[in-house]
Structures are given as C-alpha cells and as structure tokens.
Amino acid sequence: MTRQLSTRILVAVHVQDQCSVILQSMQEILPTSEVICVNEDRVLPELGAQVHQALIISDSNGIAASFAAQLRKIASYHPDLLIIPVLAADSQTHLQTAIELDVFFYLTTPLDPVEVDLAMKRLQAKLAHSPATAVRRAAAANRRIPGFIGGGPAMSMLFELIHRxxxxxxxxxxxxxxxxxxxxxxxxxxxxxxxxxxxxxxxxxxxxxxxxxxxxxxxxxxxxxFTGAGQNxxxxxxxxxxxxxxxxxxxxxxxxxxxxxxxxxxxxxxxxxxxxxxxxxxxxxxxxxxxxxxxxxxxxxxxxxxxxxxxxxxxxxxPLRERCEDIPLLLERFIEAFTVERGREKIAFSPEAVSLLMQYDWRGNVRELENLVQHMSILYSGRRIRPQDLPDKFLRSASEVVPETDGSLWPNNGLENEILQERADLFAAFAMPEKDQSIDLASGPVDFNDLINEFESELILTAMKFTAGNKKEAARLLCLKRTTLLEKIKKKGLEGTWL
Missing domain, CATH: 3.40.50.300 (P-loop containing nucleotide triphosphate hydrolases)
Structure with a gap:
C-alpha cells in the first residue's frame, strides 16, 4: 500500500472571525491536514523550520507595500509553496501583487464561506495530484548537482551556471x-x-x-x-x-x-x-x-x-549569509547525516532558533553551520533546540540587529510613532536620573567588564520596572529581541527582582 504524505498548512490570519471561517472550511474539506496557526511576523521562520505545502496569510498591519514585499519574499524563498493571500477587496496593490506572483488562489474580505470552500476544494485537488513535499522537490532538483542543497535565488543561479x-x-x-x-x-x-x-x-x-x-x-x-627522487x-x-x-x-x-x-x-x-x-x-x-x-x-x-x-x-x-533561505534545508541534511553517522537521536531546531540562525552572518559559511549541527547533536541528542540553547555568539548577533528607522526610535508612522517616542523619552528620563555618575580613575584601576555588566543589569531592571514587567515592551524600549532580553535576564539571575 502506498504511504500517503502528510499535508502541512500554515495559517497566518490575524482577524479571529476570518480565521474561524477558514479553519472550519479546512476541517470539513481537508480533515487529515496538519494545520499550524502563527502570527504573520512568524511566517518565514516557521516556513524555514518545517516543510509546508500551503500558506494562507492576511495583511496584519494594513500597509499594502509591506504586505506585497512579504509575499514576494515568501514566493522567492519557497517557490513550491501554494500561497493563498487574504486581500482587502478595495486594495489594488494587493491584487496586482497576487496576479504578479501568480498565487494559487486569493480570498477577499469580507470572507464569503462559499468562496473559502472553493479555495479549500481546489487546494485539496492540487495536493492530491501533487503530493511531494517542497523538500523532496528541492532534493530532486538538486540531485542533478552532486553535494549541493539549496532552493533560493542565489543557488538557483549557481546551479544554472554549473550546467552551462x-x-x-x-x-x-x-x-x-x-x-x-x-x-x-x-x-x-x-x-x-x-x-x-x-x-x-x-x-x-x-x-x-x-x-x-x-x-x-x-x-x-x-x-x-633531485635529492630524494629515488624513482620516477x-x-x-x-x-x-x-x-x-x-x-x-x-x-x-x-x-x-x-x-x-x-x-x-x-x-x-x-x-x-x-x-x-x-x-x-x-x-x-x-x-x-x-x-x-x-x-x-x-x-x-x-x-x-x-x-x-x-x-x-x-x-x-x-556566502551563506546571502542565501539564508537555504539554512533550514542544510540543517535537515546535516542533522540526517550526523544521525546516521553517529547513531544518535535526531535533534530539531525550533522556529525561533532557526530565525536566529538566519540572522547570523556565518563567517565560516556552510562549514560553520555543519559544525554547529554536530555540536548541538552531541550536547542535545534527541531534543528540540531553543534559542537559549544556542551558543552565545548567535544571541549576541541577534541583539546587534537594530531595525532601520528614519531617525526616530520606532519605524512606525503617525500617532502610534508619537506615542511610542513619548514613552521612550519618558523611559530615558527615568533610566538616566540627573546625578553625578563620574568614575574616579585616580583612586585606582576599574574593572571595565564589571562596570558594563552592572550598567546592563540596571538598564534591564529599569526597563522592566517602567513597563510593569512586560518583557515584550521592555525589549522594544531597549531595541533588543525578546529572546535576547530573556536570555540576559536568565544569565544575570534578574527574574522577578524588579517587583
């Protein structure tokens, strides 16, 4: 009997009513599919961590240009993915992007249950006639290029050049x-x-x-x-x-x-x-x-x-940093190879961990990634790798990624930007009271690392107090990723000390 491949569908629809209509239709028409629901900003890391056959996604921030750019990036990184965007009926930009990318199907709001059912039935038919997963397609394509794994634009160009x-x-x-x-x-x-x-x-x-x-x-x-040439x-x-x-x-x-x-x-x-x-x-x-x-x-x-x-x-x-979309496929290849070679249980990287790896600059390139997989497989055999399990250099690299802005603290516009900027100014005043904090070097040497560590701890505590313990908001004020802030709190033993 032929074994049926499981279907994994990613749903990133932020409006609860819309999400309910879609999930109900999927339950009736695609009952055997595995459905994963995530926020829109987690789509790329999730797609990187696991293989999905389809994506249903809506525009969470209402910025047409931003959503169009996200769709293009997803389509570029995952060309085999069946994409169903949920579009505002009056958005010409959304519609043009959907047509340009030749998406599998698109839905418009307000959602019509009949239209949603039609989309799910077409998806069911498509998956029935095309059961192979994206990874298997990529692997099949790359079998023509011995030793290589990669499905992104950079590697596709390289493969084409090799063939020629x-x-x-x-x-x-x-x-x-x-x-x-x-x-x-x-x-x-x-x-x-x-x-x-x-x-x-x-x-x-x-x-x-x-x-x-x-x-x-x-x-x-x-x-x-010559001397030593004893034979031809x-x-x-x-x-x-x-x-x-x-x-x-x-x-x-x-x-x-x-x-x-x-x-x-x-x-x-x-x-x-x-x-x-x-x-x-x-x-x-x-x-x-x-x-x-x-x-x-x-x-x-x-x-x-x-x-x-x-x-x-x-x-x-x-270099690997220019084709980070291939990191999930490379991880799978290296995990499989190391598991077979050493007889260890497989590890798995969480979407959050994959996201950190995709932000790292990989000066050692693919060889460095392979070494990381071997390192983690030895230390965490059979476990799921979380961001805090990764070596410190990956957490430090993520903390150095600061969003580009127009000079204000936040990249948002309008009233929201003004409110956030005002809160940041209040925090700055709260965090830096006007008092003499000069250091007298004449009295003796100063341990630089201790001073920096102490200042960092005080700054984290100030942010946590200012946000009443809201770690997400504190991370935004400090321009850190939330995972980086959590790691610092854990390492410094600061949990609960701001209460």
Missing part, C-alpha cells in the same frame, strides 16, 4: 568565494556533469603542499632528478589526462610555477622535473581561490597572463 559551464569540456573555470562556501563541490559538480566524468577528477590544494614539493606533485619527476613519479596533471584538474587556492602558487602552469594551458603539454621531453595532455583545469587575484596581479605576485587564462569562466559561490 559543464557543457563545454575545455574552457578553464575560476571559482571564487569565501572559505567554507563549497568551491570544491562546484568543481566536482562541473566535472560530474561534463563528458569528462568517466575520467579522473584530481584535486590539488596549492596552499597545503610546500613550495619545493608542489612542482613535483603537479608535473611528476624522473628518478635522480607520475604527476597529478598526467593523472588528470582526459579528466579534470582542480587547483584549489591557486593564489598561493609561486610565480615560477605559474609560468609552467601557463604552458600547460597554452601548449597542452608539460615536462616532468628532470626531463626534456614534453608530454601532451588533455585536461580541463578548474581553479579556485578566496584571494583577491586582481590585487595580487597589481602587486606582481600573480601573473596577469595566467589570470586571464584561468578566468575564462568566473564563478562566484555565494
């Missing part, structure tokens, strides 16, 4: 990107998609091999050509004949060796160390670097002619 480059078996490729982005995976994918895939893929890390050995490693040598050695260039030679960290190669590599590219031949006989070779060269080669060329550390020979087709691998 692989069709030409001779053009040299220069792959650029930060450490940990997967440059070698790109090289392997190009080889795997090309006609050369039946021959060797030979990687060489130019930074990992000492300069005096790299020439022999690449070109090979004859017996007795075949170089990696020859091993890569008919296949692909991948030169990682090409920017670390010394100029003398660059000249010999240039000959391979120009003449399609090379000479082993100690030999005068040129050996013809047919290999595709793919190079990679995290260095700024243009700067090295200007300094004279990298040959300009070699640079142009290598960069016939340049490929830029995006």
């Amino acid at each position: 480059v692989a069709q030409d078996d001779y053009a040299t490729v220069l792959i650029r990107g930060e450490s940990g982005t997967g440059k070698e995976l790109v090289a392997k994918a190009i080889h795997a998609k090309s006609k050369r895939r039946v021959h060797n893929f030979v990687p060489v890390n130019c930074a990992a091999i000492p300069d005096d050995l790299l020439e022999s490693e690449l070109f090979g040598h004859l017996k007795g050509s 050695k075949t170089g990696r260039i020859q091993y890569a004949d008919q296949g692909t030679l991948f030169l990682d960290e090409i920017g670390d190669m010394k100029p003398a060796l660059q000249a010999k590599l240039l000959r391979v590219l120009q003449e399609k031949e090379f000479e082993p160390v100690g030999s005068l006989k040129a050996i013809p070779v047919d290999t595709r060269i793919v190079a990679a670097t995290h260095c700024d080669l243009e700067t090295l060329v200007r300094k004279g550390d990298f040959r300009e002619d070699l640079y142009y020979r290598l960069s016939v087709v340049p490929i830029q691998v995006p």
Whole structure:
C-alpha cells in the first residue's frame, strides 16, 4: 500500500472571525491536514523550520507595500509553496501583487464561506495530484548537482551556471568565494556533469603542499632528478589526462610555477622535473581561490597572463549569509547525516532558533553551520533546540540587529510613532536620573567588564520596572529581541527582582 504524505498548512490570519471561517472550511474539506496557526511576523521562520505545502496569510498591519514585499519574499524563498493571500477587496496593490506572483488562489474580505470552500476544494485537488513535499522537490532538483542543497535565488543561479559551464569540456573555470562556501563541490559538480566524468577528477590544494614539493606533485619527476627522487613519479596533471584538474587556492602558487602552469594551458603539454621531453595532455583545469587575484596581479605576485587564462569562466559561490533561505534545508541534511553517522537521536531546531540562525552572518559559511549541527547533536541528542540553547555568539548577533528607522526610535508612522517616542523619552528620563555618575580613575584601576555588566543589569531592571514587567515592551524600549532580553535576564539571575 502506498504511504500517503502528510499535508502541512500554515495559517497566518490575524482577524479571529476570518480565521474561524477558514479553519472550519479546512476541517470539513481537508480533515487529515496538519494545520499550524502563527502570527504573520512568524511566517518565514516557521516556513524555514518545517516543510509546508500551503500558506494562507492576511495583511496584519494594513500597509499594502509591506504586505506585497512579504509575499514576494515568501514566493522567492519557497517557490513550491501554494500561497493563498487574504486581500482587502478595495486594495489594488494587493491584487496586482497576487496576479504578479501568480498565487494559487486569493480570498477577499469580507470572507464569503462559499468562496473559502472553493479555495479549500481546489487546494485539496492540487495536493492530491501533487503530493511531494517542497523538500523532496528541492532534493530532486538538486540531485542533478552532486553535494549541493539549496532552493533560493542565489543557488538557483549557481546551479544554472554549473550546467552551462559543464557543457563545454575545455574552457578553464575560476571559482571564487569565501572559505567554507563549497568551491570544491562546484568543481566536482562541473566535472560530474561534463563528458569528462568517466575520467579522473584530481584535486590539488596549492596552499597545503610546500613550495619545493608542489612542482613535483603537479608535473611528476624522473628518478635522480633531485635529492630524494629515488624513482620516477607520475604527476597529478598526467593523472588528470582526459579528466579534470582542480587547483584549489591557486593564489598561493609561486610565480615560477605559474609560468609552467601557463604552458600547460597554452601548449597542452608539460615536462616532468628532470626531463626534456614534453608530454601532451588533455585536461580541463578548474581553479579556485578566496584571494583577491586582481590585487595580487597589481602587486606582481600573480601573473596577469595566467589570470586571464584561468578566468575564462568566473564563478562566484555565494556566502551563506546571502542565501539564508537555504539554512533550514542544510540543517535537515546535516542533522540526517550526523544521525546516521553517529547513531544518535535526531535533534530539531525550533522556529525561533532557526530565525536566529538566519540572522547570523556565518563567517565560516556552510562549514560553520555543519559544525554547529554536530555540536548541538552531541550536547542535545534527541531534543528540540531553543534559542537559549544556542551558543552565545548567535544571541549576541541577534541583539546587534537594530531595525532601520528614519531617525526616530520606532519605524512606525503617525500617532502610534508619537506615542511610542513619548514613552521612550519618558523611559530615558527615568533610566538616566540627573546625578553625578563620574568614575574616579585616580583612586585606582576599574574593572571595565564589571562596570558594563552592572550598567546592563540596571538598564534591564529599569526597563522592566517602567513597563510593569512586560518583557515584550521592555525589549522594544531597549531595541533588543525578546529572546535576547530573556536570555540576559536568565544569565544575570534578574527574574522577578524588579517587583
């Protein structure tokens, strides 16, 4: 018997009456579906944390441009998602956006139960004929690119470029990107998609091999050509004949060796160390670097002619912070791999934790994310990971994210902005009483960290007192995320001390 895939539908409709009409219709027409209700501002983190087949969403703040931007972002990050927006009947902007994005269906307010039932029946029919989940679709698409996971715009462009480059078996490729982005995976994918895939893929890390050995490693040598050359050695260039030679960290190669590599590219031949006989070779060269080669060329550390020979087709691998929409898929891949490899129980990241990870800058890129999964799997085997379980650097990173404004404290407009600004001014006066708080350094050294810690604690307590213990409002006054404030209160042992 064929196992039916469960359907998960996300509902983000803030008006209670509207939500009730939709849920009642879903209960009757889609009774086996799993329905998750969230606030509109939690849609992206929830979509990132779990796979959903459909989304029903309304405009919570009444700002047409903001809602349109949110719909575009959701559609861009989750192209397989069936989106049903709930639109104001008189909003031309909403309607234009729905048409532009080609949403699955749209509802207008006030909701007509008959129209809602029609939407649910169409959704039922669509899901019945298309049962695969978004992750399976993404995985199926990415199976054509070995080793890669990603469904966002940045990776889609990279996949398309890999496909095109692989069709030409001779053009040299220069792959650029930060450490940990997967440059070698790109090289392997190009080889795997090309006609050369039946021959060797030979990687060489130019930074990992000492300069005096790299020439022999690449070109090979004859017996007795130098001290220690006890026998003939075949170089990696020859091993890569008919296949692909991948030169990682090409920017670390010394100029003398660059000249010999240039000959391979120009003449399609090379000479082993100690030999005068040129050996013809047919290999595709793919190079990679995290260095700024243009700067090295200007300094004279990298040959300009070699640079142009290598960069016939340049490929830029995006850093993880520029494709944060892929983090949930990568988490799933790494969790699954580590679980199988180590025989541990699976962990799961809460939507709030995923949201924090999507805000982090990931200087170590995909490699850093994989290390995090291994770290959390060891410490929290079989558990659900909450924001407070994450290492401190993720909480610090989130606390540094301050919303962009026009100079006032809050990004809202009109009367609400005036009220909030007035409350903030009152808080500032309350938090900073006019008294002499100068520090006398002449009397002795001062522990900077203790002072900062004390000031931070006093500021948190002041905010909690001012808001009568309302942590959400206190977090807004301090321009912190609520999870960050909760973590600080917990670490400092401040819970209840403001009462």
